[in-house]
Amino acid sequence: MQDILSPLGLNHIRSFFSHRPLVVFDFDGTLASISSNRDEVHASDLTRALVGRLSQWIPVGVVSGRRLSDLTERFRGMDRVILAGNHGGESPDDSDDSYRQRAVLAAEDVKQFLGELSKIELLQAMPAHVIENKRLSLTFHWRGVDPELVRKWGQEVRRIAAESGNFRMIPGIQSLSVIPRHLSDKGDAVLGLRDAARRTHLVYLGDEETDEDVFRKAAGEAFLGIRVGESGSSAADWYVSSQSEVDRVIEVFLALVAGPTASAVSMSRPA
Ligand SMILES: [Mg+2]
Numbered sequence: 049m050q051d052i053l054s055p056l057g058l059n060h061i062r063s064f065f066s067h068r069p070l071v072v073f074d075f076d077g078t079l080a081s082i083s084s085n086r087d088e089v090h091a092s093d094l095t096r097a098l099v100g101r102l103s104q105w106i107p108v109g110v111v112s113g114r115r116l117s118d119l120t121e122r123f124r125g126m127d128r129v130i131l132a133g134n135h136g137g138e139s140p141d142d143s144d145d146s147y148r149q150r151a152v153l154a155a156e157d158v159k160q161f162l163g164e165l166s167k168i169e170l171l172q173a174m175p176a177h178v179i180e181n182k183r184l185s186l187t188f189h190w191r192g193v194d195p196e197l198v199r200k201w202g203q204e205v206r207r208i209a210a211e212s213g214n215f216r217m218i219p220g221i222q223s224l225s226v227i228p229r230h231l232s233d234k235g236d237a238v239l240g241l242r243d244a245a246r247r248t249h250l251v252y253l254g255d256e257e258t259d260e261d262v263f264r265k266a267a268g269e270a271f272l273g274i275r276v277g278e279s280g281s282s283a284a285d286w287y288v289s290s291q292s293e294v295d296r297v298i299e300v301f302l303a304l305v306a307g308p309t310a311s312a313v314s315m316s317r318p319a
Pocket of ligand 1: 074075076077078254255256
């Protein structure tokens with residue numbers, strides 16, 4: 049894994065961007081820094097401006113575990129940015145039948161899972177904010193919850209998922225996502241966006257386990273995968289050291305597709 053902002057990395061970006069790729073971002077931890085209150089997580093004005101400007105030159109997408117309605121709110125006024133929620137299982141383009149059918153099956157699975165969950169006595173002890181029901185998938189947020197309760201609760205969640213056999217469980221930062229196997233993962237979703245955008249080349253930035261589906265599935269294609277945070281276990285070839293460096297990466301992209309005039313955005317960055 050190498051630093052994408054090193055001279056070697058910048059050279060690589062330069063040659064890759066001559067193909068005018070599709071650029072896709074994860075949201076939490078990539079375009080926005082993570083906060084203990086997930087409702088308060090937001091992309092900075094500079095990040096939004098950079099992403100918006102990039103989308104005027106090349107196709108840009110955001111694929112997140114959040115619900116599509118949540119993402120749509122966050123990218124209001126940025127109509128060119130393609131959004132996909134629920135780890136890629138929820139797309140604004142409902143003209144795709146297989147997408148729709150998978151979503152119907154996933155919603156059924158989630159309903160069944162919640163039914164099983166409601167039978168657990170421990171449920172009463174759990175604060176309501178722990179369960180994020182995204183209709184097509186679930187995420188449990190452990191932050192601020194008694195570790196003993198999290199341990200017991202985690203056991204029950206895993207038991208229900210294992211008995212049904214219909215779910216993937218993906219640990220996140222103080223969270224656990226329960227994703228129906230029917231739902232397409234981020235890897236399939238991002239490759240689908242690339243094909244829909246009729247691009248040969250793809251760039252993806254992400255920071256967590258669900259993003260590894262993209263790094264793994266796109267490996268071997270014309271692909272530039274950048275992980276936010278260096279990691280020995282990631283399938284990505286490149287990294288940026290932290291979320292705060294992502295703006296710089298987008299600025300590099302922008303200068304290549306739009307020319308030096310685009311740097312007007314970065315001029316307004318506070319010192
Ligand atoms: Mg993330």
